[in-house]
Amino acid sequence: MASIDPARRAAAALLVGVLEERLTLAEQAGELAALPPQDRARAQRLALATLRNLPRADAMLKPHLRKKPPADLLAVLRLGTVEICALDAAPHGVVDALVTLTHSGGRRAEGFAGLINAVLRKVAADTARWQRLDPPALPGWLRGRLMSAYGKVAVMKMEAAHHAGAPVDLSVKADAAAWAEKLGAELLPTGSLRLAQAGQITDLPGYAAGDWWVQDAAAALPAKLLAAQPGETVLDLCAAPGGKTLQLAAMGADVTALDISAPRLDRLQENLARCQVTAKTAVADALEWQPEAPFDAILLDAPCSATGTIRRHPDLPFVKDAKGIKELVALQAQLIDRALGWLKPGGRLVYATCSLLPEEGEAQLAAALERHPDWRINAPEIAGIDPAWITDQGAVRLRPDTWPERGGMDGFFMAVLKRAT
Numbered sequence: 069m070a071s072i073d074p075a076r077r078a079a080a081a082l083l084v085g086v087l088e089e090r091l092t093l094a095e096q097a098g099e100l101a102a103l104p105p106q107d108r109a110r111a112q113r114l115a116l117a118t119l120r121n122l123p124r125a126d127a128m129l130k131p132h133l134r135k136k137p138p139a140d141l142l143a144v145l146r147l148g149t150v151e152i153c154a155l156d157a158a159p160h161g162v163v164d165a166l167v168t169l170t171h172s173g174g175r176r177a178e179g180f181a182g183l184i185n186a187v188l189r190k191v192a193a194d195t196a197r198w199q200r201l202d203p204p205a206l207p208g209w210l211r212g213r214l215m216s217a218y219g220k221v222a223v224m225k226m227e228a229a230h231h232a233g234a235p236v237d238l239s240v241k242a243d244a245a246a247w248a249e250k251l252g253a254e255l256l257p258t259g260s261l262r263l264a265q266a267g268q269i270t271d272l273p274g275y276a277a278g279d280w281w282v283q284d285a286a287a288a289l290p291a292k293l294l295a296a297q298p299g300e301t302v303l304d305l306c307a308a309p310g311g312k313t314l315q316l317a318a319m320g321a322d323v324t325a326l327d328i329s330a331p332r333l334d335r336l337q338e339n340l341a342r343c344q345v346t347a348k349t350a351v352a353d354a355l356e357w358q359p360e361a362p363f364d365a366i367l368l369d370a371p372c373s374a375t376g377t378i379r380r381h382p383d384l385p386f387v388k389d390a391k392g393i394k395e396l397v398a399l400q401a402q403l404i405d406r407a408l409g410w411l412k413p414g415g416r417l418v419y420a421t422c423s424l425l426p427e428e429g430e431a432q433l434a435a436a437l438e439r440h441p442d443w444r445i446n447a448p449e450i451a452g453i454d455p456a457w458i459t460d461q462g463a464v465r466l467r468p469d470t471w472p473e474r475g476g477m478d479g480f481f482m483a484v485l486k487r488a489t
């Protein structure tokens with residue numbers, strides 16, 4: 069009998085964590101720490117693929133299951149189905165490995181090894197049906213909200229983009245064209261690089277020297293919108309883990325990066341050190357903190373539902389629900405109100421969220437302008453920006469189905485605010 073595959077075992081455990089314990093994959097990262105890097109990466113890839121295809125896997129399994137198996141065995145069946153149907157793995161190899169894994173699970177699991185074997189063989193004989201299944205739909209709590217905001221056709225496009233997953237984008241400190249050539253990457257119109265093949269990121273040229281960092285093309289735009297000038301004092305409010313701090317510091321600004329989370333700020337410090345740029349940091353609750361002096365510019369990348377990042381975090385719809393959104397919207401409003409009070413005369417604020425929900429974007433901004441009638445939205449000036457991304461308000465709305473021909477981008481909302489003169 070084959071030996072136990074640690075990556076598949078870890079992937080199945082991650083699935084149980086997401087689907088039963090409602091833990092994100094990021095929250096379970098510690099569970100993978102003991103694995104060698106290759107197994108760790110493979111476990112993550114398998115879990116991500118299974119979550120992206122979960123409704124299709126369940127549709128394939130349904131005719132072959134008289135009752136729902138225990139969660140750990142259902143995870144094995146879902147994983148095997150996705151490997152066979154979506155990842156084109158050789159069925160006999162998958163079945164053997166997962167039967168071995170099941171045997172290792174103690175007496176209770178062992179009794180299910182026959183079921184795993186029989187069901188996965190039936191799935192393997194029926195892969196033509198997989199091709200006919202629709203791309204997975206978002207869960208109802210989110211689908212309904214997005215339908216109201218964007219309509220059915222747009223939601224179906226977003227679901228297809230979530231299913232397709234996300235390429236790896238980089239932000240470079242300088243000389244994007246030269247780095248694109250060196251890394252064999254596409255230079256996107258907005259200045260980010262898109263890797264043709266991800267591979268082991270830390271092995272790529274320029275990683276160790278800190279010449280670039282991983283950052284989705286959409287996530288790179290709020291700092292570009294702020295357009296910090298050398299020597300300007302800039303507050304990066306809600307800064308960690310620091311992708312935008314790195315951009316602002318690389319622009320030559322005098323950056324203060326503030327976040328409530330000390331561990332996340334530790335990661336920001338590591339990123340600053342690797343990229344050899346500097347920023348002051350502050351661990352603080354932005355609802356209580358007070359600056360010593362006003363700033364030229366503030367970037368508020370507010371905590372949000374993160375619904376714009378589902379294509380790279382397919383665990384999110386299974387772990388989160390509509391609960392908590394109201395509190396986030398209230399927190400965002402408080403953060404905007406405080407940040408506007410911390411600007412020098414003539415200063416500017418960029419408000420951004422990686423959310424697809426209008427209450428965290430368009431409606432949040434409209435409400436802020438009602439509370440602060442002397443503030444205006446400034447026209448977005450970003451190289452490479454498509455006029456179709458600019459909303460009637462003058463903000464920027466990005467969705468996972470934006471740039472479909474290039475592989476999409478994360479969902480984001482952003483706007484620059486200045487006091488009317």
Ligand SMILES: C[S@@+](CC[C@H](N)C(=O)[O-])C[C@H]1O[C@@H](n2cnc3c(N)ncnc32)[C@H](O)[C@@H]1O
Nearest residue numbers: 306307308309310311312327328329353354369
């Ligand atoms: C969207 S993330 C920021 C991502 C970051 N700007 C980047 O580009 O890497 C939101 C951040 O807000 C922080 N946060 C949440 N509530 C906060 C508060 N009351 N005060 C300060 N930071 C807060 C979280 O710890 C989290 O790191």
